[in-house]
Amino acid sequence: MELTFTSPTDSKTLTAEVDPSMTAKTVLAELIGADFLPGQTAYSAYTLVPTSGRAMLSTQTLSSAGVKNGEVIEVVQATRGAA
């Protein structure tokens, strides 16, 4: 299916063909590999958020999260500072 991903830090988007059986972890690895997102560390943990508004767990598949063809998936990023 085709999904559009939004960047956590700017207005960039990326539309890509993905398999519904892919996990959030795998999708994020692909987004990083495509240079859409900077490399992830535990500091900069990314999370996928479908239009349902419910964050996906890293081992959850797109299909089990109810993601549909054409959906816009927001990528959010953990904040690292407080000082």
Next chain:
Amino acid sequence: MAMSSLLFSRERLAGYDPSLLRGATVLLVGAGALGNNVALALSLAGVGELLVVDPDVFEVSNATRSPFFVAGAAKAAAVASAFVRTSLLPTASASFAGSVIESLGDAPFLQADVVISAVDQQTIRAYISEQASMTGTPLVEGGFDGHRLSVSVFSNSVPSESPCWRCGFDEVEDSGARGLCTLYAKSVEAQGAVPATQTVAQIAGGLVAEAAIAALHGVLPLDGRRLFLNVRSGRSTVVTLPPNPDCPGRHELAEPAVQLETGADEPVADLLDELRACGYQGEVLLPEPVVLTMPCRECGAPVTVNTRRSFLRQAPKCAPDCNSSTHAPPIVVSTLPIDAPAPDVHARTLGLGPSSRFQLSDGQWLAVAHKDDFVHI
């Protein structure tokens, strides 16, 4: 109209109960830029008591984001003093501890009506999350990154059914900075993080304070959710956080514990004596593994360390000028037999701080005696 009825009049119209806030105790872990701005908002809102924990001191780079900045001062002490000074309540009080939160045991979490995590390091966020969950205390957690901020709330009313902060993090990175924000900031900036600004700190502080005030009123609209806000573009998202069935964090309230008389700063030998005198048998299950000895990083000879594993930063040297070579494996313990000789350390060294609960091998829960580690303003 008398001054007292005008004070907080707007807050009453907004739904605040000033008498409820006046009687509340908030634990603020982290007195950096976020903590400064949270403390300012809570003080002006009329929260009665603030407990502040931070081991760090102010540096010049903190000044532009920290309204309570005092050059070179201990952050926790400065923020606690400023909270009282800023408050419009004649009865406002604050206490501070200039140490890492992990060394203070369960006591601060048992005392607080709401816990605020205003720390940067993930290992500390995870610890605070676990403690708040275990004690059933609402947790408000915030952070920022450049011009983005996030705020999340965890009611912890039924931890077994709700997400915790740890649910969203498969790994928690240990920066090795151990509470020191300069070291942490350097490591994070090396990974491309953009330092935050005063506007972000102030907005985040306000949002965290508002969430804490709401929680004190029993209202938690962000419970189990995280708000992300880009203060520059205005873009915001509220994300529902799912419970993670494989969460490494704790999702259950601590069971009632038998209170002991031995305190955190007394020898472990005294603790074991008391357990034997009370007829307990078996082993003490330590909250985390404790490293008793480690090999010298130069010669490998055993060096007595007696430190919780999470507190260890690097292997020791047996002598400053050591430069030779054998190798002894580290000695790490996770349990303490009640009937065996005790290591020559205090209970706190083993992770048993004031009021800390611990379990025996037969499943019973006990708790170290209470002690007030805080300095009162």
